[in-house]
Amino acid sequence: MTPVNQPKDPRAKAALIARESYGRLVAILASRTSDIAAAEDVLADAFTKAMEKWPKEGIPQNPEGWLITVATNRMKDIAKSGHSRTYGGSLEDVYMPLSDGSGLNNLSPDEIPDERLRLMFTCAHPALTSSIHTPLMMQTVLGFEVADIASAYLMPSATLAQRLVRAKRKIKDAGIPFTLPEQADMTPRLTAVLEAVYGAYALNWDQQDLDRTKDMASEATYLASVIADLLPEEPEALGLAALLAFSLARRDARQDQTNGFIPLEMQDTSKWDRMLIRRGNVLLERAVNLGSPARFQLEALIQSLHMSRANTGQTDWLQIVQVYDALIQIAPTTGAAIARAAAVAKAHGFEAGLRALDTVHQLASKADLNHLQPYWATKAHLMRQKGDTPEARKGYEKAISLTTDTSVRIWLEKEMETAAAKD
Amino acid sequence: MRYTLFLYSDETAFADATPEDMDQALRVFGDYINQLKEAGVFVDTDWLQPSATATTITKVGGERKIQDGPYADTKEQLGGTFVIDVPDLDAAMAWAEKCPSVHYGHVEVRASAMPKGGNPYAG
Numbered sequence: 001m002t003p004v005n006q007p008k009d010p011r012a013k014a015a016l017i018a019r020e021s022y023g024r025l026v027a028i029l030a031s032r033t034s035d036i037a038a039a040e041d042v043l044a045d046a047f048t049k050a051m052e053k054w055p056k057e058g059i060p061q062n063p064e065g066w067l068i069t070v071a072t073n074r075m076k077d078i079a080k081s082g083h084s085r086t087y088g089g090s091l092e093d094v095y096m097p098l099s100d101g102s103g104l105n106n107l108s109p110d111e112i113p114d115e116r117l118r119l120m121f122t123c124a125h126p127a128l129t130s131s132i133h134t135p136l137m138m139q140t141v142l143g144f145e146v147a148d149i150a151s152a153y154l155m156p157s158a159t160l161a162q163r164l165v166r167a168k169r170k171i172k173d174a175g176i177p178f179t180l181p182e183q184a185d186m187t188p189r190l191t192a193v194l195e196a197v198y199g200a201y202a203l204n205w206d207q208q209d210l211d212r213t214k215d216m217a218s219e220a221t222y223l224a225s226v227i228a229d230l231l232p233e234e235p236e237a238l239g240l241a242a243l244l245a246f247s248l249a250r251r252d253a254r255q256d257q258t259n260g261f262i263p264l265e266m267q268d269t270s271k272w273d274r275m276l277i278r279r280g281n282v283l284l285e286r287a288v289n290l291g292s293p294a295r296f297q298l299e300a301l302i303q304s305l306h307m308s309r310a311n312t313g314q315t316d317w318l319q320i321v322q323v324y325d326a327l328i329q330i331a332p333t334t335g336a337a338i339a340r341a342a343a344v345a346k347a348h349g350f351e352a353g354l355r356a357l358d359t360v361h362q363l364a365s366k367a368d369l370n371h372l373q374p375y376w377a378t379k380a381h382l383m384r385q386k387g388d389t390p391e392a393r394k395g396y397e398k399a400i401s402l403t404t405d406t407s408v409r410i411w412l413e414k415e416m417e418t419a420a421a422k423d
Numbered sequence: 424m425r426y427t428l429f430l431y432s433d434e435t436a437f438a439d440a441t442p443e444d445m446d447q448a449l450r451v452f453g454d455y456i457n458q459l460k461e462a463g464v465f466v467d468t469d470w471l472q473p474s475a476t477a478t479t480i481t482k483v484g485g486e487r488k489i490q491d492g493p494y495a496d497t498k499e500q501l502g503g504t505f506v507i508d509v510p511d512l513d514a515a516m517a518w519a520e521k522c523p524s525v526h527y528g529h530v531e532v533r534a535s536a537m538p539k540g541g542n543p544y545a546g
Binding site: 147150151153154155156157158159160161162370371373397398401402403404406409 | 436437440441443444447448450451454455458461462509510511513514516517518521522523526527
């Protein structure tokens with residue numbers, strides 16, 4: 001490996017590794033003991049040691065291997081010193097990477113096995129409550145601080161920290177294995193992993209600290225492409241990576257100067273990231289060629305059709321409706337049905353749109369409908385096109401009352417004003 | 424319509440919270456308050472002393488009884504309240520769902536029984 005643009009400063013180098021390789025290192029250290037907490041502890045020690053030694057002795061040729069070696073030795077020390085609450089019986093396995101005598105120190109980084117996928121399958125194991133999958137992955141695979149993850153959920157960090165500790169203890173004590181699922185089990189297990197990554201992406205965009213959530217979104221997108229690289233034959237893994245690439249491509253086009261939300265079809269395409277769009281299309285094409293369409297691929301396909309407006313200047317609503325039809329066949333959700341109704345209105349006019357919106361009643365009870373903000377926002381838009389200002393106003397008011405996201409509320413309030421002004 | 428959110432949680436879980444934990448808890452509640460204010464639904468909030476400091480007064484039976492403690496001895500205690508002004512229960516529930524304490528306790532939503540314009544008997 002020829003180092004290109006590598007920082008010369010040892011501290012900067014350690015920080016870069018912490019960012020890029022944290023999950024790989026935790027995964028290797030935890031994969032043999034199933035003890036994620038211990039792996040994180042010894043890795044933190046190893047980073048502290050690197051900060052002391054590298055400035056004096058220079059950056060080692062293979063910094064990741066150096067860190068793994070130091071961390072593994074530390075595990076050995078803890079085990080020997082007796083308070084080995086953590087590694088019962090599998091200690092020999094801990095040394096495995098070093099068993100050839102030379103140690104990982106001499107391996108090139110490319111030869112260090114990538115165990116992140118196993119770590120992700122462990123984090124999203126069905127024996128763990130699904131609400132902890134995403135936070136656990138963000139902490140162990142992406143290296144986010146608990147406080148940052150907790151803030152994104154509007155949750156005190158002490159609460160989240162307790163839950164993470166509990167989940168890691170369960171992984172160790174209940175013996176949740178660090179293995180890839182059998183082929184028969186792959187689809188449901190992979191779905192849980194992909195949902196968790198998607199969850200990290202979809203986290204509270206309405207935070208005070210937008211930079212931090214933007215950072216989480218791009219890290220989640222990165223994670224999705226790691227999975228796609230490691231499982232290149234899994235169409236949904238490719239589909240999610242494509243979907244997140246498209247979505248991330250639009251992040252600078254989503255808000256106006258007043259922080260108001262801008263819906264996809266109104267966005268300035270010159271603010272879309274062309275590189276990410278290209279990457280999304282490559283991933284999607286690979287997924288589609290595998291010939292087994294499913295939810296993430298279809299959602300990515302809808303996004304892809306929207307994004308082609310950047311080249312053609314037009315949106316093919318007819319085709320978008322067709323893909324929504326296929327999506328609802330596979331995964332009938334209220335969200336998809338509402339989005340389909342909006343697309344139907346674009347393709348065939350507001351009356352057809354309103355009829356399509358009525359199909360949402362088949363998927364949700366009246367009480368549930370009263371909590372569905374997108375339903376009321378869509379209904380308001382269509383009523384406005386119909387010229388029914390009172391109904392439009394009612395819809396907007398209901399949608400606004402259900403909106404806790406600031407930028408969406410700013411947008412809806414503007415829409416309601418415009419609707420009233422035309423009356 | 425005015426609604427009050429009652430935030431019930433297990434106080435013992437906070438016993439070993441560090442100052443950093445408290446700081447971060449103040450921050451997420453601060454974020455929540457800011458969002459309520461931005462939405463124009465915020466009326467009032469309070470953070471309550473632990474239930475052990477509560478005093479319950481009753482006059483059931485005619486005689487005034489003062490009890491040193493909370494009214495009910497369950498695992499979860501009232502730890503705070505938010506008063507919000509939203510159109511209906513659906514909207515109140517949307518905000519209750521977003522309250523930080525919903526993650527570690529229960530939030531009870533109750534509509535105000537106060538007549539419009541406040542208590543006519545209040546000074």
